[in-house]
Amino acid sequence: MRSLCARRTRTISLCAIVTVSLFAKAQSPLADSSTRTIAHGAPIEYLYPEQVTIAAGKPRPVTLHFRIAPGFHINSHTPKDSFLIPTTFSVPEGSGVRVESAHYPDGADFTLPLDPDTKLSVYSDEFAIDTQLVAEHGNHLVQASLRYQACDKTACLPPKTITVPIDVIGN
């Protein structure tokens, strides 16, 4: 009886292995599609705030939050190579709002798998820029900008500027 059970256990194990083998998706080091995101859409998104109310005429802190698509990174504000394009935030002149100062987060060290000796300074996932904004009296629909240049582990997208829409109420 014990021997029959043992045989059954072996049979069931074999069935399980066969089943797993048949249904398992063939994988390879390049198979992780998250490492090859380059063909897909915009890699960066402005999250919030959509609206801020600040005292007019005085610098007031406003923290702007952004999200980077999985698999991508962008250069920090202080990339380690002068040829690389830094991430920069700006507000157009004449919008009723100006940037008194902007504090960017430090970039995280990042290395390309095929170049482990070169460290890049990048943002990935989510990051925030701490700004001091000065608003004139009134309601200002500001079309601010974030310029960045994104890459994944093997390729880079051209530099791009996205609009950062913020409704700034100065009172």
Add this chain to the structure above:
Amino acid sequence: MKRNTVVLGVVLLLLAVFAWAGWANWQYRKQEAEKRLAAAAAKAELVADDADIPHFVTPLMNKPAPDFTLEDVTGKKVSLDSYKGKAVLINFWATWCGPCKVETPWLVELRNQYADKGFEILGVSADDLDFDDKAKLVEEKHDIQKFAQQEHMQYPVLINGGSLDKPYAGLDALPTSYFVDRSGNVVAATLGLTSKDDIEGNIRKALGE
């Protein structure tokens, strides 16, 4: 004995069902991958095959590489057509592209290794150029030249690669390389950093080895 036969039969039946399900699943994924590849044939992009490995699919494959004439960093005009009879790697890159910088030393080495066999590289910079602002344009050209010197790119370095965006569809990301054989046909293309071995294999293919 009879019970064992029944158990064995059930197990065999289960195995047959699993095998069929696996085969059907594989067939389905294969057909889906073929559909994706076919749909992508009209435009250049990365497409995953049935094993989920991404490949750069371009409508230029096995077709004549579109001719172009661009200026090099010194202002000299260079046309692809003048390289007929040679195997050519058209390598699109930019100064801001980290992976391009990684592969450049490989390209320099491979160019030196295969030049005697009739191989040349045309390094086409895709850096934006501001033709409306002369001072800025000079500065931008200087940056490209500086990068090329720094990376010892001793092959022709051409500028204004963005103007080839239409004929060489799929320059959305860099580095992008087209391997052209001695008759002027595209025999391989890659998007993104691959490996030196991969590049060498494609060069040999372009050389007809």
